[in-house]
Amino acid sequence: MASSPIMSGTATPALPAHWRDFVALTKPRVMTLVVFTGLCGLLAAPDHIHPVLAFTAILCIALGAGAAATLNQWYEADIDAKMKRTANRPLPAGRMDRQSALHFGVGLSFFSVILMGMATNLLAAAVLTVSILFYVFVYTIWLKPRTAQNIVIGGAAGAFPPVIGWAAVTGDIxxxxxxxxxxxxxxxxxxxxxxxxxxxxxxxxxxxxxxxxxxxxxxxxxxxxxxxxxxxxxxxxxxxxxxxxxxxxxxxxxxxxxxxxxxxxxxxxxxxxxxxxxxxxxxxxxxxxxxxxxxxxxxxxxxxxx
The missing domain is CATH 1.20.120 (Four Helix Bundle (Hemerythrin (Met), subunit A))
Structure with missing residues (x-):
């Protein structure tokens, strides 16, 4: 069945979303650079970390970035429907309902932060929390629709990964x-x-x-x-x-x-x-x-x- 753009937040697709749509919400192409800079911060740190814990830390950075991207698309579904380059995303294209995206994004956020804290340390988990909240509340909800300087201040959200990777190893910044x-x-x-x-x-x-x-x-x-x-x-x-x-x-x-x-x-x-x-x-x-x-x-x- 052909899908149609979501013109309001109440539109709900007839069929459950495909797993590929959940992956698409995390913006995997954008996540590649986020993961790489986080990995470099981890590898450049002067201390050592067990490979399993290092993998877990990078996984948490990826999940946190995916959570922020998901919540961004949940909030901007109506806006995305108006732009050609974003109109085919899962929400504006009608392949997923907004509630599912919200639950997925919030769940990923909590899971990534809790796992980071358990696998590494509280500082890394705290910085990961700040990065997610900054992207969703400061950039997406506050800055982006209000000021042309949105990307200047909001750019801080994408700058946290190397700090998180470093903190995961050393416990400091x-x-x-x-x-x-x-x-x-x-x-x-x-x-x-x-x-x-x-x-x-x-x-x-x-x-x-x-x-x-x-x-x-x-x-x-x-x-x-x-x-x-x-x-x-x-x-x-x-x-x-x-x-x-x-x-x-x-x-x-x-x-x-x-x-x-x-x-x-x-x-x-x-x-x-x-x-x-x-x-x-x-x-x-x-x-x-x-x-x-x-x-x-x-x-x-x-x-x-x-």
């Missing part, structure tokens, strides 16, 4: 995980705004005040360039503070130089047709590779040059 947090925090605006430039019409249709919608494309390009400069400082901070060595330093310099070159192309670009926004799409795709590169370099650096 020191300078390096904080530096990695700041790197992701300042990386988030140019990453998401480059995406927002070529899906601006989607956000406008849904009434989401993303920066290109409320401030225009020229301002957004300028802000991408500005935050890239700030991000470059954050990327070099671990080297300047002598928290990492030459392997990370080389990766940070080369990787950030490429990022800056792509961001400058976006800054200079004046195309308004989403179909002709190649520089914006290149920056968005490279920004994901960039974070994988730098976080991988942190681990290699710490392991080869302790």
């Amino acid at each position: 020191s300078a390096l995980p904080v530096a990695l947090f700041m790197l992701i925090f300042f990386w988030t605006p140019p990453h998401f705004w480059s995406l927002a430039l070529f899906v601006r019409t989607d956000y406008a249709a849904a009434g989401i005040p993303m920066l290109p919608v409320v401030a225009g494309e020229v301002t957004t390009r300028r802000q991408i360039w500005l935050y890239t400069a700030i991000m470059a400082v954050a990327a070099l901070a671990p080297v300047l503070l002598r928290l990492t060595g030459p392997i990370y330093g080389t990766a940070a310099i080369v990787g950030t130089a490429i990022f800056a070159a792509l961001a400058f192309q976006v800054y200079r670009h004046r195309e308004t047709d989403p179909a002709n926004m190649a520089p914006e799409k290149r920056l968005f795709k490279y920004s994901i590779l960039y974070l994988f590169l730098l976080f991988g370099a942190v681990v290699v650096d710490r392991w080869l040059l302790p």
Whole structure:
């Protein structure tokens, strides 16, 4: 039977949701980067942790991220139905009722936090709790529908995984995980705004005040360039503070130089047709590779040059 978009929160599909729809709610593609940065925080930590406990900690980070994504989609089901790139998600497409998504998200949240506390320590569980609550209540419910700076402040939600991974091993939070947090925090605006430039019409249709919608494309390009400069400082901070060595330093310099070159192309670009926004799409795709590169370099650096 063909499905139809949910136009209100009361619509209920005739058949139970497929297990693939529950997986889709967790945004597994987005979760990949979250898990990787959390794993790198764990592997870069100076202490040792049993492999089974390490696996459990990373599983909890993944489940926590999936819980936050699920609750985000539960809250934004009506908004997602108005955007082409999200209209086929399980809730707006009518393949699942909102109550099932809510129960699934809340259940995953509690399970991930409790398991993290039992397997590692209370600090890691507490930071995981903060990350979930921040994404759902601060970013999704408060910031996203109200301000064009939503992704600037809300970017903190995605910056917690390396801190959680580090805390799971050490039971504390020191300078390096904080530096990695700041790197992701300042990386988030140019990453998401480059995406927002070529899906601006989607956000406008849904009434989401993303920066290109409320401030225009020229301002957004300028802000991408500005935050890239700030991000470059954050990327070099671990080297300047002598928290990492030459392997990370080389990766940070080369990787950030490429990022800056792509961001400058976006800054200079004046195309308004989403179909002709190649520089914006290149920056968005490279920004994901960039974070994988730098976080991988942190681990290699710490392991080869302790």
